Amino acid sequence: MLKEADLIAIRRHLHQIPELALHEFQTQAYLLSVIKQLPQDWLTIRTSKELPTMIMVKVQGQKPKRTIGYRADIDALPVTEATGLAFSSQHPGVMHACGHDLHMTVALGILSYFSEHQPQDNLIFFFQPAEEAESGGKKAYELGLFTGDWQIDEFYGLHDNPNLPAGAIGCRQGTLFAGTTEVNIDLWGKSGHAAFPQKAQDTVVASAALIMQVQTIISREINPIEAGVITLGKIRAGSIRNVIAGHARIEGTIRGLTQTMIEELDQKLQAVCDGIALSYGIKVELELNQGGYWPVENNPLLTQKFIDYMSTNPEVEYVETPPAMTGEDFGYLLAKIPGTMFWLGVADTHQLHSAEFNPSEQAIMPGITAIIGFLQARMAQ
Numbered sequence: 001m002l003k004e005a006d007l008i009a010i011r012r013h014l015h016q017i018p019e020l021a022l023h024e025f026q027t028q029a030y031l032l033s034v035i036k037q038l039p040q041d042w043l044t045i046r047t048s049k050e051l052p053t054m055i056m057v058k059v060q061g062q063k064p065k066r067t068i069g070y071r072a073d074i075d076a077l078p079v080t081e082a083t084g085l086a087f088s089s090q091h092p093g094v095m096h097a098c099g100h101d102l103h104m105t106v107a108l109g110i111l112s113y114f115s116e117h118q119p120q121d122n123l124i125f126f127f128q129p130a131e132e133a134e135s136g137g138k139k140a141y142e143l144g145l146f147t148g149d150w151q152i153d154e155f156y157g158l159h160d161n162p163n164l165p166a167g168a169i170g171c172r173q174g175t176l177f178a179g180t181t182e183v184n185i186d187l188w189g190k191s192g193h194a195a196f197p198q199k200a201q202d203t204v205v206a207s208a209a210l211i212m213q214v215q216t217i218i219s220r221e222i223n224p225i226e227a228g229v230i231t232l233g234k235i236r237a238g239s240i241r242n243v244i245a246g247h248a249r250i251e252g253t254i255r256g257l258t259q260t261m262i263e264e265l266d267q268k269l270q271a272v273c274d275g276i277a278l279s280y281g282i283k284v285e286l287e288l289n290q291g292g293y294w295p296v297e298n299n300p301l302l303t304q305k306f307i308d309y310m311s312t313n314p315e316v317e318y319v320e321t322p323p324a325m326t327g328e329d330f331g332y333l334l335a336k337i338p339g340t341m342f343w344l345g346v347a348d349t350h351q352l353h354s355a356e357f358n359p360s361e362q363a364i365m366p367g368i369t370a371i372i373g374f375l376q377a378r379m380a381q
């Protein structure tokens, strides 16, 4: 089995080569090089032309009653790293700011163990591209990658959590993560000279009004007992100070813990866009794309078994966690295949998606040990 020092070296290498959704070729090549060094006796490695950066590895069980899936996401974010770490990203403007480098490392640790200790049941490790954008999990499912010999009966996956102690496991019954909708808004007005606003239709001013009005959807229009978020994270308009911008683009994300809430927010956002178009005499196009970012709903039976194992094992620090407004396209896979998503604590003062995010490497070994223990307990049932 890969030792802690090997795993830390792997994590640091992965951290230096972050790649955006569907472009994870260097990451894939490195993962394959590590996987191919493991004992291959009961491993089968699979890649796919249709989803070219994914990897699946099947571990043939001794007496399989089921096939258990374990998923690790492999993509990174368009963030310029500011950790100052010696092993910082070597890819300008791209960073593992959500800890997927650690997710991959934990998966490799578990895989390395079962490559040496043949499991009872079959295991399939899915190294998934495109979690942050482009819905890689949904793409894989729709391509039929989980059919035939690669059918998965139950699926598990983790996300790192800076707010939990390093190595702690967090989980809950029901909804773990929100569902999300990606939001793109194009405002089309009329450009013109800064000195003659009466002859133009200013999309900067209309964008400002739109953004402020959106703030009242959550604060004034939805039931405060139910959770929702609308974040507009990116805006681009104009080319120079003295030309009125004829086009503006705003990008954001809607989050809700239920599909009903997401759809309600979608409709309310459409109404705001229509209102801005009317009052500013411009065209406002709203594009909404939920893709695979469905709410992450843990399967009741399997999650109870998971929680029972983690909460009674004296070596595991188990924490019952509230639902989070982070999104995950593992939500799509869990809607198709029963399973459980959980948190792995990585104790950092910086949050997910921060340019300074640096998950604690002390989470790696306890995480691997807890998950191997759970999988073995599950296979004995």
Ligand SMILES: CC(=O)N[C@@H](CCC[C@H](N)C(=O)O)C(=O)O
Pocket (backbone or CB within 6 Å): 098, 131, 132, 133, 134, 159, 180, 181, 182, 252, 253, 254, 293, 325, 326, 327, 328, 329, 352
């Ligand atoms: C764990 C995490 O941070 N996931 C992402 C998922 C992205 C969802 C989608 N692309 C969107 O932006 O709505 C998150 O931002 O929560």
